[in-house]
Amino acid sequence: xxxxxxxxPAPKDGGRFCSCDARSVGKLDPCTLVIFxxxxxxxxRKLVPALFRMFSAxxxxxxxxxxxxxxxxxxxxxxxxxLRQGLEREADFNGxxxxxxxxxxxxxxxxxDAASFAGxxxxxxxxxxxxxTGGNRLFHLAVPPSLYGTIGxxxxxxxxxxxxxxxxxxxxxxxxxxxxxxLGSAVRLDETLRRHFREDQIFRIDHYLAKETVQNVLMLRFxxxxxxxxxxxxxxxxxxxxxxxxxxxxxxxxYYEESGVIRDMFQNxxxxxxxxxxxxxxxxxxxxxxxxxxxxxxxxxxxxxxxPDDNLLLxxxxxxxxxxxxxAAYRQEEGVAAGSLTPTFALMRLFVDNWRWKGVxxxxxxxxxxxxxxxxxxxxxREVPHTLFHNVLDARIIANxxxxxxxxxEDIRLSFQAxxxxxxxxxxxxxxDFRYRDQVGFDPYAKMxxxxxxxxxxxFWRQDAVEASWELLTxxxxxxxxxxxxxxxxxxxxxxxxxxxxxxxWVERIVGAEEGK
Numbered sequence: 001x002x003x004x005x006x007x008x009p010a011p012k013d014g015g016r017f018c019s020c021d022a023r024s025v026g027k028l029d030p031c032t033l034v035i036f037x038x039x040x041x042x043x044x045r046k047l048v049p050a051l052f053r054m055f056s057a058x059x060x061x062x063x064x065x066x067x068x069x070x071x072x073x074x075x076x077x078x079x080x081x082x083l084r085q086g087l088e089r090e091a092d093f094n095g096x097x098x099x100x101x102x103x104x105x106x107x108x109x110x111x112x113d114a115a116s117f118a119g120x121x122x123x124x125x126x127x128x129x130x131x132x133t134g135g136n137r138l139f140h141l142a143v144p145p146s147l148y149g150t151i152g153x154x155x156x157x158x159x160x161x162x163x164x165x166x167x168x169x170x171x172x173x174x175x176x177x178x179x180x181x182x183l184g185s186a187v188r189l190d191e192t193l194r195r196h197f198r199e200d201q202i203f204r205i206d207h208y209l210a211k212e213t214v215q216n217v218l219m220l221r222f223x224x225x226x227x228x229x230x231x232x233x234x235x236x237x238x239x240x241x242x243x244x245x246x247x248x249x250x251x252x253x254x255y256y257e258e259s260g261v262i263r264d265m266f267q268n269x270x271x272x273x274x275x276x277x278x279x280x281x282x283x284x285x286x287x288x289x290x291x292x293x294x295x296x297x298x299x300x301x302x303x304x305x306x307x308p309d310d311n312l313l314l315x316x317x318x319x320x321x322x323x324x325x326x327x328a329a330y331r332q333e334e335g336v337a338a339g340s341l342t343p344t345f346a347l348m349r350l351f352v353d354n355w356r357w358k359g360v361x362x363x364x365x366x367x368x369x370x371x372x373x374x375x376x377x378x379x380x381x382r383e384v385p386h387t388l389f390h391n392v393l394d395a396r397i398i399a400n401x402x403x404x405x406x407x408x409x410e411d412i413r414l415s416f417q418a419x420x421x422x423x424x425x426x427x428x429x430x431x432x433d434f435r436y437r438d439q440v441g442f443d444p445y446a447k448m449x450x451x452x453x454x455x456x457x458x459x460f461w462r463q464d465a466v467e468a469s470w471e472l473l474t475x476x477x478x479x480x481x482x483x484x485x486x487x488x489x490x491x492x493x494x495x496x497x498x499x500x501x502x503x504x505x506w507v508e509r510i511v512g513a514e515e516g517k
Contacts, residue, residue, distance in 0.1 A: 028061035028453050029170070030133045032124060036151055037142035038068025038079070038107065042176070044086040046207075047142060050445035052087055055101045056094060059446070061453060065131045068107045069120065079107035112150050117158040124160070128169075135169025137162070138452055144255075145178055149192035156196025174203045174452050177268045178259065179461065182477060183470035190463050203452045204461035208269045208375075209276075210444035210451075212436050213410045215459070217276045217377070218290070220404070220412065227402075228281070230381070232356045237399065240363045240378040240510030241273050244370040244498070246322050249344075253335025260342045261314075262477060265366040268461070270348075271298060271469045274362055277377055278352050287458040291465065298468035302351040303475070312476065313491065313503050315345035317369040320495030327369065327495045341486050344368040345493060347503045363506050369495035375406035378510050398429055410436035 033051075035043055054060050068079050080102045087093050108123050110116045128135050139155060141148055152173065155161050162171025173193070180186030193202055208214055221228050230236070243265055249256045256264065275294035282289035304311050318329040330336060330344050345367030352362065379402040387397055397417055405411040412434045420426040451459055480486065491500035498507045 028450070029136050030061050030063045030131075031136035031138055031453055032065050032067060032127065032131070032133045033138045033140060033449070033453075034067045034069060034120075034124070035140045035142055036069045036110075036147070039070040039072040039074070039082070040142055042142040043068070044083065046445050047140065047449075048083050049087060049090050050443045050449060052090075052097075052101055053092070053443050054446045054450065055104075056097055059450060063131050063133055065104050065106065065127060065133060067124065067127065068105070069110045071109060071111060073109050074107050076105065076107050080105050112147065112154060114154060114157055117154040117160070121158040121160055133169075137169065137171050138174065138449075139172070140174040140449075141176060145176075145180075148175055149189055152193045152196055161196040162201065170201075170455070171197075172201050172203055172452055172455065173197055174205055174448075176205055178263055179204055179268070179466045180470065181259075181263060182474040183467060184474075186466050186470050190466070199463060200455075200457070202463075203448075203457060204463075204466065205448050205452075206268050206272055206459075206461060207444045207448060208406070209272055209459040210447035211406050211410065213377075213404050213406045213412065214273065214276065216412070217404060218279075218285075222281050231379075233358055233360045235381055236360055237380045237382045238361045238363060238509060239274075239277060240380065241270060241277070241365070241376075242378070242507075242510045243269060243273075243366040243375045244373060245366075245368050246370060246373045246496075248317070248327065248330070248369050248495075249333055249336075251334070253333055256344075257336060257340060257342050261344055261346045261366055261368070262473060262480075266346065266348065266364065267469050267473055270364045270366060271472075272461070273377060274301075274350070274352075274364065275465070277379075278357055278362070280356070287456060290458055291462045295462070295465045295468055297352060297354075298465055298472065300352050300354045300357075301472055302353045303472060311349045312480075313347040313500060313506075314343040314480065314489060315367065315491040315493045315500040315503065316340075316342065317344050317367070317495045318492045320369065320497065322369065322496050329495070330368070341490055343480075343490060345370075345491075345499045345503070347499065347506055349506070363510060365499070365503070365507055365510060367493075367499050371496055371498050373407060374511065376510070377404040377406070378402070379404075380509065397427060 035047060037043060051060070051066065068074075074082070083105065084098060084102070087098070088095075106127065108120055110120055124137065127133070137160065139151075139160075141151055143151065152161075155171075155173070160171060161173075162169070175193070180189050221231055272294070275297040278297045279290075279293040280296065282293050316330050319332075320327060330342070331338055331340050336342075346365070348364045350362045350364065351357070351359070381400040381402070383399045384397055398415075400417075401415045403411075403413040403415075405413070414432045415429050416432070417427045418430045420428045448459065451457075480489070491502060493500040493503075498504065498511065
């Protein structure tokens with residue numbers, strides 16, 4: 001039987017072929033973005049730079065307006081001046097576009113009580129009429145987690161949730177992580193929000209999911225026939241996911257002392273990366289079907305209790321050097337208790353008990369003040385089952401390895417063995433690379449904001465996934481925080497290293513033996 005060559009269109013443009021999702025470039029509804037916590041660090045460093053880049057690229061809906069809300073008393077001019085000072089620190093800031101962008105920025109100071117939110121509702125109605133935004137509102141909670149439920153209730157009480165008498169236009173609410181401290185608090189937060197907002201109105205943001213390489217995990221697997229047949233226990237030895245930071249806690253001691261590394265990184269970023277890597281193919285590329293498959297993975301993770309240095313290793317950074325400069329130990333950071341037992345490093349070994357992954361370990365590593373800031377996913381393939389070169393090669397054949405870099409490089413690297421040129425039979429590891437720095441990138445926060453404006457929840461957490469992740473981690477947290485010998489289970493490591501000494505063999509599996517030294 002011969003293949004019908006005409007059934008497959010030939011690549012256009014000299015062999016380059018691009019297939020784009022029309023949804024990502026569709027027309028967005030006019031809307032008002034209301035940012036609570038508008039005077040804070042997240043707004044200054046992440047949200048407004050992302051909005052300005054979107055404005056510069058012509059990606060924002062039209063008409064569009066931003067209303068900043070916070071306790072700090074400011075008028076529109078002061079708010080705009082404050083934001084410009086932050087934007088001027090950005091390398092790509094275009095001052096020529098600032099006046100036009102600034103005209104979209106407004107400010108309304110609030111107290112977190114019913115009277116203040118009633119005033120906000122009146123203000124937004126007037127602004128809707130002036131700006132012709134159709135009553136469509138996106139509320140972004142860039143505030144401490146303790147205020148999530150309060151703001152959600154006040155928005156509902158003021159008729160701003162879109163489910164009551166103010167039902168003209170749509171209303172959506174964006175919630176930053178963390179989504180609770182444990183399973184019980186996550187359920188209570190959801191119950192509070194769901195009194196006024198439906199699940200399809202709630203966007204639980206995880207900016208890791210908007211990074212290009214992370215989005216490409218599904219494309220790499222399900223759009224390429226060379227990977228998916230190998231993506232299972234028969235060919236993969238282990239999976240490593242690393243999110244290392246060289247920075248300490250900065251001015252976040254109050255938050256970090258209450259959370260620690262497991263709540264800060266594992267409940268959201270790390271488990272989402274695991275779910276994307278391990279999920280089954282959905283029947284269609286639709287938000288709910290993709291999120292269904294991710295939840296199945298989280299529910300398939302083998303539960304485990306805390307056993308010292310078995311499946312979980314915890315650490316806390318001490319004094320050391322970063323880029324040749326001395327840095328303080330965690331317990332010496334401003335706001336940290338002198339005898340703090342808060343972990344700043346965790347290495348977790350998980351198993352996904354399903355047909356595809358049975359017996360394959362997933363190593364998740366994250367920590368503060370580590371050797372360098374690196375985020376990557378590593379797929380380590382098994383060694384060849386039999387080598388016909390054993391009588392002519394001195395060294396063993398190094399197994400293939402697929403690395404998906406998320407930071408500092410957004411890239412994909414596949415290693416393989418090839419003969420070294422010359423008369424002798426020698427194998428050398430070669431790599432095939434694809435780097436996003438050679439392409440036009442897109443700011444992760446900008447991507448998340450655009451998706452929220454479009455009502456696309458593909459890259460956002462769904463409540464059942466939040467609960468599934470907390471069901472796994474809550475027993476571990478309770479065991480860690482309640483055990484009597486807690487101090488002896490917290491392994492010190494010098495700042496500027498790859499973590500505690502006992503973690504070295506596992507970290508090497510992810511970063512590689514040479515880099516892990």
